[in-house]
Amino acid sequence: MSPLEVARPTLDPSAHQPFTSVEEYILRCTDEIWVDRGVGLIDAAYYDPDVRIHGAFGTSVGLSSVIAGTTQSIASYPDEVGFGEDVVWEPRGEQSFISSHRVYSTGTNTGWTSYGPPSGRHFEKRALAHCLVKNGKIIEEWVVRDEHRLVVDLGHDPRQVARRFAERGDWRPLELGHLPEDPLCAGVSGERDPGANAGEDQRMLEMFDQLWNDRRHDRISDFYDRDVVLHTSRGRTLQGLRQVSTETLDVLAAFPDARQRILDVCIDEHPRRGQRAAVVWLLEGTYSGYDVYGPATGLPIQLLGASQFVLEGGRIVREFRVYDELALAIQIEQGRLQSTAVDS
Structure with missing residues (x-):
């Protein structure tokens, strides 16, 4: 059996009801909420009432913040077009699945945003939404966006925005619960099929450990293709x-003691797109290195990120790496303000 013919574990149709496939579920429910503006479908059709959303500004529980955020975003960017670039998924038992939905959005800011009045400027940004779906309902989501790119496109100074948000205390620590000891067996989305993609997922974890934690960049060619695109x-x-x-080391230079933890992993085979992988990760350390986000504070940070990979011949030929540098800057500035207040 060729790699592209690997059989998936049986997934009950109830997992992605009312649609015929996982990909159709993710793409259609996204379009119905965002393109058709059926914001009420968040409550009526697609989200569990007690859904947990983990993002760059912390963890929320329930539908109210999801509905409010969606309503405000559509009003801020009414002509926004979100292109679903890919859906990478794996089963989580017979009635559940985890999906990593990569979206590239473009549009114009003609409404108010949390950053200020309409700018009339064009924007582009990428996001990754890692959703756990059970019996047709999203019960938990880990979502990251390139919000720094958005703020710059709208004409704002990211440092001024970070200062303003930090003064309001907008950032909160993530509430991730028990972190997985072995994400190959069970990540934050639950237990994986024991026979799923043996080997490729192990190489993903080895790559993160070698490059991010052990700083063994002399081994990068073991994992990435020579002409890789990031x-x-x-x-x-x-x-x-x-x-x-260099991009990876640039991140670590600001947090030289940082360690990266893998929260979830899935590998997906597709007859046209080939083999792809999706990983949710958490970087933890102290802001004790270069002054990338203002003077170093020595205070702890946590950075939630997600990556999708395209694999060929066992090596990564393309990576989509998403993390929110704006939220990171807000977190650092908020810690600075709180520390100053305590000292005074």
Whole structure:
């Protein structure tokens, strides 16, 4: 059996009801809420009443913040078009699945936003939404957006925005619960099929451990193709092993003691798109390195991120790496203000 013919575990149709496939469920429910503006479907059809949403500004529980945020976003960018670039998924038992939905959005800011009045400017940004769906309802979601790119596109100064949001105390720590000891067996989305994609998922974890935790960038060619393309924060596109290595080290230079933990992983085979992987990760350390986000504070940080990978011949040929540098800057500035208040 070829790699693209690997059979999935049986998934009951109730998992993605009322649609015929996981991909159709994710794409259709997104369009019905965002394109058709059926915001009420969040409550009426697609989200569990006690849904947990983990994002760059902390964890929320329930539908009220989801409905409010969706309503405000549509009003802020009424001509926004979100292109569903890919859906990477795996079963989580017979009635559940985890999906990583990569969306690239473009539009014009003609309404008020949390950043200020309408700018009339064009914007582009990428997001990754990692959703756990059971019996046709989203019960938990880990979502990250390139919000730094959006703020710059709208003409705002990210440092001024970070200061204003920090003064309001907008950032809160994530409430992730028990973190997985072995995400190959069970991540934050639940137990994986024991026979799923043996080998490829192990290589994903080894890559993160070697490059991010052990700083073994002499081994980067073991995991990435020579001509790899990396799409990363601030809307940047980089190519080649040296640039991928430098981008990773640039992140670590501000947090030199940081360690990365893998929260969830899934591998997906597709007859046209080939083999892809999706990983949710958490970077934890102290802001004790370079002054990328203002003077270093020495205070702890946590950065929620997600990546999708395209694999060929066992190596990564393309990575989409999404994390919210604006929320990171707000978190750091908020810690600085709180520390100053305590000292005074």
